Amino acid sequence: MAFGPTVALDDVALTVERGQVHALLGENGSGKSTLIKILAGYHRPDPGGRVLVAGRALSFGNPVNAASLGCRFVHQDLGLVDTLSVAENLFLTSGFPARWGTIRWARLLRAARDDLARVGLDLDPRQPVAGLSPAVRTGLAVARALRPGAGNVALLVLDEPTATLPDDEVRQLLATVRAAAATGAGVLYVTHHLDEVFDIADVATVLRDGRVVASSAVPDLTRTRLVNQLLGSELDEAHASSQALPPPRANAVLRVHDLAAGQLRSLSLQVRAGELVGIAGLTGSGRESALAAVFGAVHPEGGDVLVDSTPLRPGHPRRAIDAGVAYLPADRKAHGGIMSLPAAANLTLPDLRALWRPPMLRLGAERVEARSWFSRLDVRPAGAVHLPLAALSGGNQQKVLLAKWLRCRPRVLLLDEPTQGVDIGAKAQIHQRIVAAADDGAAVVVSSADVDELVALCHRVVVLRGGHAVADLSGPALSVPAVNRAALAAER
Ligand SMILES: Nc1ncnc2c1ncn2[C@@H]1O[C@H](COP(=O)(O)OP(=O)(O)OP(=O)(O)O)[C@@H](O)[C@H]1O
Ligand SMILES: [Mg+2]
Structure with a gap:
């Protein structure tokens, strides 16, 4: 897949197994979000590639199809609508509970509270999203991805969910991600934080300039090895x-x-x-x-x-x-x-x-x-x-x-x-x-x-x-x- 002269992804192949957390790493601009936007139906890749979710072919450029195959996303920019409330954002992608064309607000608020509690958020669902801190916004996007009403989750994809989270909340998020994998979903997890890879990932794939340069079982990796895969050269992190x-x-x-x-x-x-x-x-x-x-x-x-x-x-x-x-x-x-x-x-x-x-x-x-x-x-x-x-x-x-x-x-x-x-x-x-x-x-x-x-x-x-x-x-x-x-x- 290319944008003008920039080849964003080139012949990428990877497999996310059920129940596993698969970390996706790479320098800024290496193609991680582009890959995710293809899975989500936002970009259409060049002809020739294919994606299977639980054995069924993903139809490209079709977000509804991705959702119906059980793919759920927490995008890098989170995809929240500032002018809507917390509850409205939760139901935005899965549809509002309605009867005879009328939204059932009481039911929606109750479900929203449950969704928030699932990821440990104590938040008024009627509150507008605009005033929320980055950490709370992340929690909300994760809660939305894990909404049970939206059908079974086959593949959960998170694009740098921890970029602005403090330590204690990172731990909570990692626990939520682990729990999602334990229910049998495959998780594709993008991060720049190497500690997180060693914390939760089973496999780590590294992209550089749109190509896979390495894919390793995490138990076989060391931090230095991973840094070398990422940068293609030795970098003394402490020195840097x-x-x-x-x-x-x-x-x-x-x-x-x-x-x-x-x-x-x-x-x-x-x-x-x-x-x-x-x-x-x-x-x-x-x-x-x-x-x-x-x-x-x-x-x-x-x-x-x-x-x-x-x-x-x-x-x-x-x-x-x-x-x-x-x-x-x-x-x-x-x-x-x-x-x-x-x-x-x-x-x-x-x-x-x-x-x-x-x-x-x-x-x-x-x-x-x-x-x-x-x-x-x-x-x-x-x-x-x-x-x-x-x-x-x-x-x-x-x-x-x-x-x-x-x-x-x-x-x-x-x-x-x-x-x-x-x-x-x-x-x-x-x-x-x-x-x-x-x-x-x-x-x-x-x-x-x-x-x-x-x-x-x-x-x-x-x-x-x-x-x-x-x-x-x-x-x-x-x-x-x-x-x-x-x-x-x-x-x-
Ligand atoms: N809509 C677009 N138009 C033109 N170029 C684009 C577009 N979207 C992405 N690109 C280019 O594709 C390349 C890959 O971008 P991508 O967002 O996938 O990187 P990334 O690995 O997610 O990086 P980061 O870690 O910074 O988020 C970059 O060179 C980027 O500038
Ligand atoms: Mg990105």
């Missing part, structure tokens, strides 16, 4: 992620005082120029709303944010941008990028000044600049700045959205889940770029569900619990177990 951080400067650039918004009850924080500060915390700790509140993307219920000595006006992100604040949100589809616009336009959107010669936008200059950012962050396909953002793979979209803010050389850089969905090689590259921005004088705050990432990347990590900062760890006190202890303590 650990680096000396430049020392922060003396002056505080960002001052946050007693900020409250959503689950965040009170956050006070000072970040110096050149300093990298991490925000850790479980889902519900306030971590997910912290940076949006600092930026002013959500209306805070109280508190102040100052950049240098200028107060930002809550609810006015434009003011924050003018004051030199950049914010990369966790949800790239809903808030991050404009999927239908070219990657180049997405890159230059927040600051067009250099490209603006009234009355014209210098599109040639825009492309040149976008190309240079593509090469700095190794966005693939290389130089394809004219492609709409939607045509880039998930990890490559993430790189474009990060580049868009790095390009503004912000005074304050707020990053929510900056490496979600990027492969292990690209993660180290992105970390280097973030450190370079700090070295350039930015005050950087990173919120991440990935504690390893925070500890590797930050001078200091603030841990939230119950909406409050309960620890501020740096120097020798900063370690993964210390952050986890602070995030969990007294919660049970």
Whole structure:
């Protein structure tokens, strides 16, 4: 299957056995989501290929057929409709319970509660999906895929379901996936997290440039072997992620005082120029709303944010941008990028000044600049700045959205889940770029569900619990177990 000059998949063959978890791995842009979209009936492959589900041939380009053969999907972008409620989203793909043309709401809500409970979600099914955190949205998409009313599940496919989930929720999701396999379904599981492969997978297949480069029984694999299959070369993972951080400067650039918004009850924080500060915390700790509140993307219920000595006006992100604040949100589809616009336009959107010669936008200059950012962050396909953002793979979209803010050389850089969905090689590259921005004088705050990432990347990590900062760890006190202890303590 090809998109213009890009061959996304080439002669791929794999078998997912009943009751087994089959991990599918590969660098950003290697073809994983394309394969899944073919199974789901979204893309039609070139003639010649075939797919059998429990012995029956899948008819390509036909989502209804895929569903009726028992295929269920949790897509990379989750496929939820923001303007609908939780319950409506649950029934979107399987049809609403109705009698004489009328939707039976009471029944629907009861069933929705059961579906949510099955994956451990305690959520009001009438709530709109728009306000939910990435972790809860993932849970909802999984609950929908496992709805019993939709018939037997023969094949469950999950495309990077854990990209923004904290550890404890990853464990819960893995347990749900294992349970689905135990009922006899085959599971195809896409991830960039190698630990998960060793945790739940029976078989691991690795794609590179649209081809299968290896398929191995997991008991026969080592981590190093798997990394070599992925990258086609030796990469010392530890070396790639650990680096000396430049020392922060003396002056505080960002001052946050007693900020409250959503689950965040009170956050006070000072970040110096050149300093990298991490925000850790479980889902519900306030971590997910912290940076949006600092930026002013959500209306805070109280508190102040100052950049240098200028107060930002809550609810006015434009003011924050003018004051030199950049914010990369966790949800790239809903808030991050404009999927239908070219990657180049997405890159230059927040600051067009250099490209603006009234009355014209210098599109040639825009492309040149976008190309240079593509090469700095190794966005693939290389130089394809004219492609709409939607045509880039998930990890490559993430790189474009990060580049868009790095390009503004912000005074304050707020990053929510900056490496979600990027492969292990690209993660180290992105970390280097973030450190370079700090070295350039930015005050950087990173919120991440990935504690390893925070500890590797930050001078200091603030841990939230119950909406409050309960620890501020740096120097020798900063370690993964210390952050986890602070995030969990007294919660049970
Ligand atoms: N609609 C499209 N139009 C053009 N090219 C596309 C389209 N969809 C995917 N591609 C290209 O196909 C290739 C494979 O993309 P795919 O999304 O399958 O990668 P992936 O393995 O899922 O990567 P990631 O880990 O980043 O999610 C990429 O080069 C991508 O840019
Ligand atoms: Mg993908």
